[in-house]
Amino acid sequence: MIRRLVNYGYFIFLLSLIVGQLARIHLFNEAVYTYPYEIASFLLCISLVIRHKLKPFINHKDLTRPWILFFIYLLFSLFVSLFRYSAGENIIAGLYFARFVFYGLFIVYVLYDLCTTNRLKHIKEILALTIGLIIASSFLQFSLYPNIGNIAYLGWDPHINRVVGAFLDPPITVSLYFLIAYIVWHTHNQAGKYKGLCTIALVLLAMMITLTYSRGGFLALGVIVLIISFQTKAFQWLLLVIMMCGIVLVLLSNSLESTNLLRTTSIASRFADYKLAYLIARDHMFTGIGYNHIRAEKTHYETAVTVVPFNPSHSGGSFHSSFVIVAVTGGIIGLILFLSALVKTAVMVPKVWPLIVFLSVISIFDNVLLHPLVLSLLPISAAFSYRARTRL
Known part of the structure; x- marks a missing residue:
């Protein structure tokens, strides 16, 4: 009974990733939001805990x-x-903290489940379908809806001529594509008659990563x-990457600010x-303001006049850098614990x-590191480094 419930939980969760951040649910007429994939991940986590x-x-x-400890x-x-x-x-800060703790539990339980059972064999079809639909929807967005500026009133940045798919934010999008490519790469040699499809998927993902114009991703x-070049002493790969970066810089940069790889406005921001x-x-500085009171603190520095009782921006409760968020909310001590946990895990x-x-x-x-979408897909990608026997 529980095993079947867990399988259904994976199916619902993976399918919910397809809609990404398109279906944002606003709660309590406050700056509180959730998404279908968060509801699905909660149900899956509960079944795994049981x-x-x-x-x-x-x-x-x-x-x-x-x-x-962190x-x-x-x-x-x-x-x-x-x-x-x-x-x-x-209350809002407590909800942020509860969600962060939940995703910590989600990563632990999903990774443990996928690495100690044959679960990947049961979810391989739905995972392949999810990856295929994410790739297809991303190309559809880039072809049919390249300007997402008309949803800026919902708090999203007005990106133009960039692949964002259903995730709406290039850094998050490129990170998810990397996690997906990691899955496909680790199944490529085990894909059997579907090896060609895996190769095509990797090529398409490489194209989409490029078209995000995410300099942080690059x-x-x-x-x-x-790192790989120094580990393997295969410095020809490093030279190839440098050449590719030069080609990308020449071919992709243009006068449009959104896709100009030499743009400076985002650096200034x-x-x-x-x-x-x-x-x-x-x-x-040492104890921080508490995770997560950032939204409350930011209101003291707002100068723009708003007509709603909350800031609809998707980044209103954060800063650009995940490490800055941890440093502000947990102080220097919190940042040290966070970095220590990351290094020990690696x-x-x-x-x-x-x-x-x-x-x-x-x-x-x-x-990116603290984003729910990334934290949702991270344990599945990590599991494939150990259980690459599943064929997509």
Whole structure:
């Protein structure tokens, strides 16, 4: 019964990823949002907790202990900050924290389930369908709806002539494409008669990654290639990447600001974002303002007149960098614990280091590591480094 419930949970969850961030659900007439994939991931996680109980934590104490310590400290930081904010602001902050903890549990239980059972064999068809539909919908968006500026009133940035698919944000989009490519790559040699389809999927994903025009994504890929080149001493790959970067820079850059790889407006906005982060955090450098009171703090610095009782921006409760978010909300201590947990995970689970490196590098410039969509797909991608026997 539970096994069947878990399988259904995976099916619903994977299908919900297709709609991405298109179906944003607004709750309580406040700055509280959720998405279909979050509801599906919650149901899946509940079924996995029922099935596995505390086994993931008991069997992998060394791996989970740094993250447990990090979340305990975030809870302490949030508790200390409660007395500086209103009840409504504390409720919203508590919801942010609860969601963050949930995704920590989701990653642990999904990764444990996929690595200790033959679950991948049961979800291979629905996973292949999900990947295919994500690729198809992304090309449809780029071909038929290249200008998403008319949804700016919903808080999304007005990107033009960039592949964003159903995810609406280039850094998130390129990260999800990388996670998907990681899945396809690890099944490529085991794909049998579907090996050709895997090759086509990898080519299409490479094209879509390029058309996101995400400089952070390009840099993250470059760092991975650099590390692999030094590990294998195959420096011809590094030279090839440098040449490809030059070609991409020449062919893709144009006068349109959205797709100009030499654009400076986004750099200026990030510097302004980091300055605001410092202003908010300067009085609480060690313990932080609590995860996540950023939205409440930002309202003190708003100068634009709004006609709604909340900021509809998808980034109103965050900063551009995931590391800045952790530093502001958890202070220097929280950031040290976060970085320590990341490094220990990469060292203890060396097969997933490309995922950690890619997401960490791009998260210097954009909030990727803490994004629910990325955290949702991350454990599935990580599982394929161990269980690549499933054929797509």
